Amino acid sequence: MSSRPNIIVILADDMGYGDIGAFGNAAVHTPALDRLARQGIALRQHYSASPVCAPARAGLLTGRYPHRTGAIDTLEMRGLDRLALREITLADALRAAGYATGLAGKWHLGALDARYHPNRRGFDEFAGFRGGWQDYWKWTLDCNGATRPADGRYLTDVFTDQAVQFIRRHRGRPFFLHLAYNAPHFPLQAPQEDLAPFAGRFTPAVSLIYAMNRRMDAGIGRVLETLEELGLAQNTIVLFASDNGPDMGGQGDNCAARYNANLAGSKLYVLEGGIRVPAIVRWPAGLPGGREVHDVVHFNDWLPTLLSAAGAGLPAHRQLDGVDALPVLRGDKRHIDPVRFWQWNRYTPLVSCNAAMRDGRWKLVRPALREAMWITDADAEMDKRAKYEPHAVGGLCREPEPARNVPDPPPPMLFDLEADPCERNDLAGQHPQRVAGMLRELERWFESVERDRRSIDDAW
Numbered sequence: 001m002s003s004r005p006n007i008i009v010i011l012a013d014d015m016g017y018g019d020i021g022a023f024g025n026a027a028v029h030t031p032a033l034d035r036l037a038r039q040g041i042a043l044r045q046h047y048s049a050s051p052v053c054a055p056a057r058a059g060l061l062t063g064r065y066p067h068r069t070g071a072i073d074t075l076e077m078r079g080l081d082r083l084a085l086r087e088i089t090l091a092d093a094l095r096a097a098g099y100a101t102g103l104a105g106k107w108h109l110g111a112l113d114a115r116y117h118p119n120r121r122g123f124d125e126f127a128g129f130r131g132g133w134q135d136y137w138k139w140t141l142d143c144n145g146a147t148r149p150a151d152g153r154y155l156t157d158v159f160t161d162q163a164v165q166f167i168r169r170h171r172g173r174p175f176f177l178h179l180a181y182n183a184p185h186f187p188l189q190a191p192q193e194d195l196a197p198f199a200g201r202f203t204p205a206v207s208l209i210y211a212m213n214r215r216m217d218a219g220i221g222r223v224l225e226t227l228e229e230l231g232l233a234q235n236t237i238v239l240f241a242s243d244n245g246p247d248m249g250g251q252g253d254n255c256a257a258r259y260n261a262n263l264a265g266s267k268l269y270v271l272e273g274g275i276r277v278p279a280i281v282r283w284p285a286g287l288p289g290g291r292e293v294h295d296v297v298h299f300n301d302w303l304p305t306l307l308s309a310a311g312a313g314l315p316a317h318r319q320l321d322g323v324d325a326l327p328v329l330r331g332d333k334r335h336i337d338p339v340r341f342w343q344w345n346r347y348t349p350l351v352s353c354n355a356a357m358r359d360g361r362w363k364l365v366r367p368a369l370r371e372a373m374w375i376t377d378a379d380a381e382m383d384k385r386a387k388y389e390p391h392a393v394g395g396l397c398r399e400p401e402p403a404r405n406v407p408d409p410p411p412p413m414l415f416d417l418e419a420d421p422c423e424r425n426d427l428a429g430q431h432p433q434r435v436a437g438m439l440r441e442l443e444r445w446f447e448s449v450e451r452d453r454r455s456i457d458d459a460w
Contacts, residue, residue: 016246040282091122160219
């Protein structure tokens with residue numbers, strides 16, 4: 001048996017910081033994740049790379065800010081989800097180091113064009129879907145390029161089955177498994193037995209979300225049990241996280257009853273509720289467990305961290321924005337948190353909209369501008385057709401992006417996250433020099449990552 005650890009990265013989709021029992025929500029049912037948190041390390045200040053999924057996944061798999069990678073939005077029909085062909089993924093690096101690599105679940109880093117298929121981005125095996133979402137019952141999957149129609153199973157169970165089979169097939173060599181569930185992303189659908197414990201206690205949407213998480217947690221439990229059965233648990237790194245904060249829209253239903261630890265904001269926004277996400281890591285052979293870590297860890301950090309744990313080299317000739325977090329996870333208090341940045345809006349990025357910077361305890365926020373956060377009805381319809389009628393979808397939409405009349409932005413806000421983690425008290429007026437300095441840094445960062453994005457020359 002190899003001394004190199006196996007690596008399993010489990011990613012939920014739109015699961016909030018407050019959707020797990022171990023993170024303070026007594027109303028949910030997540031026994032597998034709660035147990036994982038007790039055995040491993042619960043990260044209390046863990047951040048996604050973006051408040052929406054495709055850019056977040058780009059940061060996770062490359063160690064680079066999403067803008068640099070070209071994956072800046074969820075609109076696959078416009079190609080805005082595509083991970084530039086020059087990028088090197090975590091799967092690329094681990095496969096080069098001798099790992100078997102597999103992805104079960106959601107990709108969303110290039111839904112169209114064979115060049116962006118997971119099998120060509122480092123994954124030996126792929127069973128899932130390439131776009132942003134799928135129906136949980138009427139699904140269509142891509143299995144290494146072949147189409148698989150729905151067979152009556154609930155989609156979360158399909159991905160769990162694929163993960164368990166991958167582990168069993170590769171038990172004799174180091175493997176990297178990316179288990180990317182799409183729960184609890186819409187459409188909100190769950191088996192009746194998982195819905196029953198929540199029905200009537202919350203709004204219909206929140207009940208369905210908790211039911212979807214319950215089913216996903218049971219699947220994670222099966223994965224962990226398989227590791228124990230095969231004697232692999234001790235030297236397997238299991239990382240669980242969510243791609244971004246919770247969707248509080250609930251498909252028209254009121255989701256106010258969905259607990260999220262009182263964090264401000266939600267999916268789409270760079271306030272804490274949109275980017276601070278749950279994370280748990282367990283590696284019995286390499287990390288002392290049964291602890292909480294309150295240092296800041298970012299999605300960009302996982303590529304260098306996991307490659308360090310695997311004894312694999314970092315991608316050459318790439319500016320990584322993440323750092324190796326193993327010292328933090330091992331309790332090294334000498335670590336200094338680097339500055340972190342976020343920005344997201346629809347279509348072409350705007351630094352004046354929905355942007356943030358964290359420097360130690362301080363966080364600068366440029367509020368979202370409604371005029372830059374919407375998509376056209378035509379783009380929304382194309383997005384839906386790509387899921388339900390993929391045979392009717394042609395190539396990318398090459399029409400110009402819609403014109404926007406974006407107003408002048410409101411003043412930046414400043415929060416002291418140590419004293420005010422829920423971002424209730426804007427201190428910008430009390431610290432004008434700090435605000436001015438952080439705003440300059442944010443603008444310099446934005447120009448740097450946008451320069452990289454504009455240099456992408458992938459042909460359509």
